[in-house]
Amino acid sequence: MKHFSRLVLGSVSVAILIVGSAVPASTHAQLESTGPAQSSVLSVAATQAVLHLGESVAIDSGSLRVLDPSRNQVDSGAPTT
DSSP states (O other), X not given: OHHXXXXXXXHHHHHHHHHHTOOOOOOSOXXXXXXXXXXXXXXXXXXXXXXXXXXXOOOOTTSOOOBOTTOOBOOOSOOOO
């Protein structure tokens, strides 16, 4: 019985160690910078918006939208990578 208790305690300790040390996976590319810069004020409308991401991504035509302050879509054309 004493041996069984040690086995159970050891197994539980190892399980807690494994679960406690797990690192969460990151599934999204990190936005590194934008052009025009965040919070910039332009005297004329920008002709393009550039996003610099930390890794390569696949973009379909419906995944990015540019909105004005009233939340109206103002972009035209398909995104390019």
